[in-house]
Amino acid sequence: MKLKPDQLSGHLAKDLKAVYVLASNEPLLLQEASEQIRHTATKQGYTSREVVAADARSDWEKLFVDAAEPSLFAERRILDLKLMTGKPGVGGSKALSEYAAAPVEDLLLIVSVGSLESRIRSSKWYKSLEKVGACIELWPPRPDELAGWVEQRMRKAGLKPETQAADVLAERIEGNLLAAQQEIDKLALLYPGESMSADRVDAAVADNARFDVYAIVDEALAGRADRVVRVLQSLRAEGAPTALVLWALSQDLEKLAHISWECEQGKGNVESIVARQRIWPAKRHLFQNAIPRRSARGWRSLLQRCARIDKVIKGLSTGDPWLELERLALATAGGTR
Template identity: 45%
Template sequence: MKVRPDQIERHLKNQLAAIYFICGDEPLQVMESADRIRAEARKQNYTEREVMDVDAQFDWNLLLDAGNSLSLFAEKRILELRLPTGKPGKVGSKVLQEYAQRPADDAILIISSGKLESSSKNTKWFKTLDQQGVVIQCWPVNADQLPQWINQRLQSKGLTADNDAVQLLADRVEGNLLAAAQEVDKLFLLYGAGKLNFEQTASAVANSSRYNIYDLVDTALAGNVTRTSRIIGGLKNEGVEPVLMLWALSREVRMIAKISEANVSPDAAMAKLRVWENRKALIRKALSRHRAPRWKLFLKRCAKIDKVIKGVEPGRAWDELLMLSTQIAQ
């Protein structure tokens, strides 16, 4: 069964499903969808939690073992499987089908994934999860929908805002929901619940940190090696989490890799991927410096950095991020 992110609250008023599969290229919606399911499960006395991160060395028997084992304290459990690539592989596909046919009686399984390739939706494992559980696909919010999304986010904090103020926020975040949510949180902390005007919103936006992850991405794409290096240092000093930087960089690299491999012109590929108009010049500039094989290599580096951040591979995350960013800029 398929459920949209905005339908989750209504769905959860009924019985919890045994399996949830949350996927998409919009990390905030994926994360918050899982949060809502987890919160409802806890209300229903699912008190134990076990998290499994899938990588190339992951032992899929761990999922089957977790499903078959009983809690030491006879408590209901939340099993979480993080599948960042959206590709379980041959062994994983079989295990997911097997688990879905016989889910644990005392547990719910929450699988979270990045964006699925179209071909994945025709696989047996996906169809089985869709039939036996709930599939929640999180799509990016387009430019026309973003002001409405921001308004809803403001209302959830007890805030309202002028149309001009909402549009200012939409222009600043350029479709990035995580950035939009952070701006709304900041406005609530600054002004509390109530009505916001344009001047208050503009002041809060102007007082953002000196460096941010979006500056890093734009500067690297523009080809400014010196400033890219300086921004990395600034973000490190400001205590920004490496995982946020990697998310911003890998999202852009993944998209540009697709554009570079497309059998159509870059402009046609960008139109198909709904690239924002004010980002197209930056992407063209980056494409002029690096061809498709190079973007594939950058994507592999992103995967390696993810393992370094998680402690799966040795290395220093900040050094790896500096190397990746400056290589993109060169």
Template identity: 35%
Template sequence: MMLRPEALEGHLAKTIAPLYVIASDEHLLALEAADKIRRAARANGYSERDVLTVERTFKWGELLAANQALSLFGDKKLIELRIPTGKPGKDGSAALQAYAKDLSPDNLTLVTLPKLDWQSAKASWVTSLQQAAVYIDIPNIERAALPGWIGTRLAAQQQSADRQGLDFIADRVEGNLLAAHQEIQKLGLLHEPGRLTFEQIHDAVLNVARYDVFKLSEAMLAGDPARLVRMLEGLKGEGEALPLVLWAVAEEIRTLLKLKAGMEQGRPLGALLKEHRIWGPRERMMEPALRRLSLPVLEAALQDAAQVDRMVKGLRAKAYAGDAWDAMLQLALKVAR
């Protein structure tokens, strides 16, 4: 049974299932969901707890043994199985399918996984878990949704802020949901319930953003120069390797160029996106970006990427002068604008 994350608390108030699965890359939200299940388990008499982590040396017999072992005190048991890679392997796949078919009435099992890619999500062991378990797939909080998420969290502690304040927090904690949670809690400790002023937020919230080189394309596709500048400066300050940044940007330009060329030939965008395996939030960003960018601009941007590559390698570049990071910024802004 698939269950929306926001419905978990209501579900646990009514019943408790023998098997739960949490799949998410948002560690904070996954932890909060798991904590709700643990609290419900304790309240229902599952007083013992076994934690198993699937690592290279993990033996799947340990899961079977944990499920069959009787409690020394006759209590019910919570078994947590953590699969950090989301890839249990052939033996694990067979073990999970067998486990899902033979759940012990004396145990509650909680399986935690990262967000599965489309290929892994079709595996037989995932299908078995989805059929036997309460399966909670927690989506990532994308940048566009982050101010709303922060506003909801503030409301839960009887506080609120205007859009400027929410955007300010989102800018400072981008890519770091746990830091966002901590900053929101800090505001709850520092200020009384009610409307927070921008000055109160500005003075309290630290710059704890964690920048991801692969999110650069998101800012570039969205045509958001301010965010792009902030991310590049953050990556540079964190010591990110410039060749990796250039590769990520150049790959996005190549993809845009292929899509634009296909559209110029009269091919539908939907078919092109499918052909290049583009889906999800990135798919939704492609159409407005392609409307904004012309074929000559993309061709020139790809040539400029080659010039930036020369600068990174210590060679002279015709298109740019000065620092390679500045050249990288000019290149990315050409696409964002």
């Protein structure tokens, strides 16, 4: 069956198909639709998830043989298949078609592809999956719709955009929805529940300090402890918000903890696991170099420390926020603080 994006919530409230195909060139829209489906599946007992990036060169037979293997713990599972080229090849097309004819019990298959070209729509594997499951094509907002999309997202995040505030942000992000959502998340963190004028949005988005915030994360990932201290001192002198520094560090610590856990579970080598994450290609080597510094438990421990630092920043616990941030960043870089 075909579903429109705005029909997904209503559909999931009533039903959960064995297969979903999500199509979009926008990573944010794919991510959010997948999360929505997985959230519903979790409520229905799907407790584990495997993410697999596949193309025409993949061993499709092994992929689905492994998927059909019953779990030792009799758990319901999610197979999150990233087929971004939309080209499974002869073997992949055969494997997907055969799977559609006999889906594995207690396995939810989510297939993500890029743009839904005519060759994909007419392919046997796509038609087979569409027949047994649901296919959703996720279109990004048109240029004349982008400001409205941004405003809706800002309000959903608890912000109160004034006249032209959304237009300013829409112009800044130039159609990059993922970048827009990241900016909205940061604005919500810095100005929770507040009114946002066009000038305020412009100043916040253009703030050069935010680039230094990313710099501290990169230096920590690279293991350059001396640079970590200098960048933090610079941020403090410039009056950078401690909440924003913590947000940037915690985002990548969460990725490190997840990647390390997948490595320990034998879900692939570091390079392949990092490649499956939402990490800019230019930064992947930083994560690959950082992972061996700690176990998954060690990275989770640093992530838990973020929650304690958040309380310090909010005045709910005693301590120096900048000192705590320095200790966290140095620990990420490979120190023992």
